[in-house]
Amino acid sequence: MKEYPFTAVLVDGIRTPFLRSGTKYNDLMAYDLGRYAIQGLLARNAVDPKTIDRVIIGNVIQEVRTSNVARESALGAGIPDSVPAFTVALACISSNQAIASGVDSIRSGQARIILAGGTETMSDIPVRFKKKFRQKVLEARKYKSPLDFLKFIKGLGFKDLLPELPAIAEFSTGETMGKSADRMAARFAVSRNDQDEFAMRSHHLAAKATEEGLLDEELFPVKTPPKFNVVKHDNGFRADTTMEKLAKLKPAFIKPHGTITAGNASFLTDGASACFIMEEQTALKLGLQPKAYLREYNFVSQDPKEELLLGPAYATPKVLDQMDLTLADIDVFELHEAFAGQVLSVLAALDSDKFAKKSLQRDSKVGQIPMEKLNTMGGSLSLGHPFGATGTRLVTTAANRLINEDGKYALVTACAAGGQGHAIILERYES
Numbered sequence: 001m002k003e004y005p006f007t008a009v010l011v012d013g014i015r016t017p018f019l020r021s022g023t024k025y026n027d028l029m030a031y032d033l034g035r036y037a038i039q040g041l042l043a044r045n046a047v048d049p050k051t052i053d054r055v056i057i058g059n060v061i062q063e064v065r066t067s068n069v070a071r072e073s074a075l076g077a078g079i080p081d082s083v084p085a086f087t088v089a090l091a092c093i094s095s096n097q098a099i100a101s102g103v104d105s106i107r108s109g110q111a112r113i114i115l116a117g118g119t120e121t122m123s124d125i126p127v128r129f130k131k132k133f134r135q136k137v138l139e140a141r142k143y144k145s146p147l148d149f150l151k152f153i154k155g156l157g158f159k160d161l162l163p164e165l166p167a168i169a170e171f172s173t174g175e176t177m178g179k180s181a182d183r184m185a186a187r188f189a190v191s192r193n194d195q196d197e198f199a200m201r202s203h204h205l206a207a208k209a210t211e212e213g214l215l216d217e218e219l220f221p222v223k224t225p226p227k228f229n230v231v232k233h234d235n236g237f238r239a240d241t242t243m244e245k246l247a248k249l250k251p252a253f254i255k256p257h258g259t260i261t262a263g264n265a266s267f268l269t270d271g272a273s274a275c276f277i278m279e280e281q282t283a284l285k286l287g288l289q290p291k292a293y294l295r296e297y298n299f300v301s302q303d304p305k306e307e308l309l310l311g312p313a314y315a316t317p318k319v320l321d322q323m324d325l326t327l328a329d330i331d332v333f334e335l336h337e338a339f340a341g342q343v344l345s346v347l348a349a350l351d352s353d354k355f356a357k358k359s360l361q362r363d364s365k366v367g368q369i370p371m372e373k374l375n376t377m378g379g380s381l382s383l384g385h386p387f388g389a390t391g392t393r394l395v396t397t398a399a400n401r402l403i404n405e406d407g408k409y410a411l412v413t414a415c416a417a418g419g420q421g422h423a424i425i426l427e428r429y430e431s
Contacts, residue, residue: 001295001296001322001323001324002296002322004107004108005107005108005109006106006107006108006109006279006280007106007107007279007280007293008102008103008106008107008277008278008279008280008293008294009277009278009279009280009283009290009291009292009293009294009429010275010276010277010290010291010292010293010294010395010396010399010426011045011275011276011277011278011283011288011289011290011291012041012044012045012275012276012288012291013041013218013273013274013275013276013291013392013393013395013396013399014037014040014041014044014218014219014220014273014274014275014396015037015218015219015220015271015272015273015274015389015392015393015396016033016036016037016040016219016220016222016231016271016272016273017219017221017222017231017232017233017234017235017271018234018236018269018270018271018383018384018385018386018389018393019231019234019235019236019269019270019271019384020235020236020267020268020269020270020384021121021122021123021267021268021269021270022123022268023123023235023270024224024229024231024235025121025123025222025224025231025270025271026123026124027224027225027226028121028123028224028225028270029063029065029066029121029124030059030061030063030066030069030073030119030120030121030272030388031063031066031069031072031073031076031119032076033119033120033121033222033270033271033272033386033389034057034059034069034070034072034073034076034077034117034119034272034274035072035073035074035076035077036077036220036222036272037073037117037119037220037272037273037274037389038055038073038074038077038079038115038117038274039077039078040220040274041115041117041220041274041275041276042077042078042079043220044220045276045288046286046287046288047113047276047286047288049078049079049080049083050080050082050083051112051113052079052083052113052114052115053083053084053105053110053111053112053113053114054083054084054085054086054102054105054111054114054115055070055071055073055074055079055083055084055085055086055114055115055116056070056085056086056087056088056098056099056101056102056114056115056116056117057069057070057073057074057085057086057087057088057095057098057116057117057118057119057388058087058088058089058090058094058095058096058097058098058117058118058119058388058389058391058392059087059088059089059094059118059119059120059387059388060089060091060092060094060120060387060388061120061121061122061125061126061166061387062089062126063124063126064126067087068085068086068087069087069119070085070086070087071085071086071087073085073119073272074115079115088101089388090299090416090420091387091416091417091418091420092336092338092385092387092390092391092414092415092416092417093299093336093391093414093415093416093420093421093422094118094387094388094391095116095117095118095273095388095389095390095391095392096297096391096392096394096395096412096414096422096424097299097391097422098116098117098118098391098392099116099275099277099294099391099392099395099424100297100299100422100424101116102114102116102277103277103294103297106277106278106279111279112278112279112282113276113277113278113279113282114276114277114278115274115275115276115277116274116275116277116392117272117273117274117275117389117392118272118273118386118387118388118389118390118391118392119271119272119273119386119388119389120269120270120271120272120386120387120388120389121270121386122268122269122270122386123270125165125166126166127163127164127165127166128163128164129160129161129163129164130159130160130161130162130164132155132156132160133156133160133161136152136156139151139152140152170304170308170417170418172304172305172418173304173305173308175305175308176253177308177309177338177339177417178252178253178260178265178339179253179254179258180305180308180309181253181260181265181308181309181338181339181341181342181345182251182253182254182258182259182260182341183254184307184308184309184310184341184342184345185259185260185339185341185342185344185345186259187345188344188345188348188349188352189348190259190341190344190345190348191259192259192261193243194340194344195259195260195264195339195340195341195344196243196246196247196261196263196264196340197243198264198340198343198344198381199241199246199263199264199340199381199382200241200242200243200246202237202337202340202375202378202379202381202382203237203238203239203241203378203381203382204239204241205375205376205377205378205382206234206237206377206378206379206382206383207237207238207239207378207382208377209376209377209378210233210234210237214377214404215233215234215377217400218393218396218397218400219232219233219234234383234384236267236269236382236383236384237378237382237383238382241263245263246261246263246264249261249262249263252265259341260339260341264339264340264341264381265338265339265340265381266337266338266339266380266381266384266385267384267385269384269385269386270386271384271386271389272386272388272389273386273389273390273391273392273393273396274392275392275395275396276288277294278290280293289429289431290429291399291400291402291403291428291429292398292399292402292410292426292427292428292429293426293427293428293429294395294424294426295323295424295425295426295427296319296322296323296424296425297319297422297423297424297425298315298318298319298322298422298423298424299315299420299421299422300314300315300318300420300421300422300423301418301419301420301421302314302419302420302421303419304417304418304419305419307419308415308417308418308419309338309339309342309345309346309415310345310346310349310415310419310421311413311414311415311416311419311420311421311422312335312336312346312413312414312415312421312423313345313346313349313350313355313359313360313366313421314359314360314421315413315421315422315423316350316366316411316413316423317350317360317362317366318423319411319413319423319424319425320366320411320425322425323409323425325409325425326367327350327366327367327368327369328367329408329409330369330373330409330410330411331373331402331405331407331408331409331410332373332398332401332402332405332407332409332410332411332426333369333370333373333374333375333410333411334374334375334379334394334395334397334398334401334410334411334412334413335369335374335375335379335412335413335414336379336380336385336390336391336394336413336414336415337375337379337380337381337382337385338380338385338415339381340381342415343379346415347368347369350365350366350367350368350369351365351366351367351368351369352365353365376401377397377401390414391412391414391422394412394414395412395424395426398410398411398412398426399426399428402426402428403428407428408427408428409425409426409427409428410425410426410427410428411423411424411425411426412424412426
């Protein structure tokens with residue numbers, strides 16, 4: 001493990017409840033969810049907002065009115081205008097990047113207190129007109145007389161007036177993430193039954209954790225307008241899901257023989273998260289008890305066509321080597337669940353000598369991740385996946401689990417669009 005001038009610690013992390021898109025956050029912007037998360041973090045920690053050095057927020061689907069949603073959410077949450085804020089976008093690992101940027105700032109001495117997190121809404125995505133119509137609108141700004149507007153309709157067809165939705169396919173390959181996940185599951189011989197079993201596990205664990213209050217430590221209730229009803233828990237998990245119910249669902253991407261369905265894939269989600277990352281001595285001087293050291297991390301990237309979601313299989317051995325650890329040293333695993341097939345493919349790759357030799361240039365496999373240590377309170381399949389916010393949820397959950405389960409090291413890892421991935425090691429902070 002490298003030595004750094006300053007040590008970064010995670011002091012606390014919270015999130016709004018994650019809700020299925022189109023439900024109780026339907027009237028809110030990502031800006032609103034972001035400021036709720038920031039307000040929640042400030043409410044729980046005795047930190048003077050003026051002492052925050054930087055606010056870094058992850059966001060993927062950008063709202064044009066709040067192009068720097070980190071700045072707007074920070075101001076909306078009451079953070080002084082003297083505190084800089086910027087937004088980062090790295091697909092599903094955007095808030096992972098927000099945390100990493102904060103860690104770097106602290107290690108180098110540029111900052112003492114960083115507020116990092118993420119926010120996302122899929123209930124109100126930006127829908128635009130087609131390019132030809134947009135060009136006409138820009139051209140119309142130069143019109144000087146009413147007759148000039150006759151030029152506007154010239155050359156426009158009916159199709160030019162149809163709305164254009166954000167793309168769900170990879171720009172570089174033209175392939176949807178679900179289709180890539182389907183092909184990857186086939187490559188690693190992950191069956192439909194295996195995927196449904198893992199999805200059911202995730203939903204049941206999330207329901208159990210919610211019922212037992214295990215997630216309360218990371219959740220901050222939200223009052224939603226216009227009636228300001230209080231939202232206390234996630235609403236995406238299905239406690240009553242069964243293998244029989246999941247088996248009835250049809251393939252969603254490769255039809256009719258694909259294995260990815262709506263039941264074993266993560267769903268469109270709204271939510272936000274936030275955490276305090278501090279220089280260790282600064283946190284102690286403020287009387288705050290850190291939860292974990294933020295140790296080594298890395299970001300990786302592969303072929304977005306063939307290995308779109310395999311990032312964790314590459315990032316995990318790399319970060320273990322950075323820490324001189326093995327999988328056997330890890331007590332807590334939090335792996336982002338984009339699809340059940342993606343998680344199981346990553347687990348299979350890590351446990352494969354063939355993959356190790358061919359893709360990792362290692363003599364032997366990385367090893368097996370014990371299921372009893374993996375995502376024990378559910379994951380993105382059941383809790384939801386607001387693109388920009390998931391990374392901070394993973395890190396917060398991992399830190400809380402280390403404390404509650406009396407562990408030492410946690411591994412957080414996630415895949416992302418573009419064939420990218422991330423992994424970070426947390427070490428429990430001993431008081």
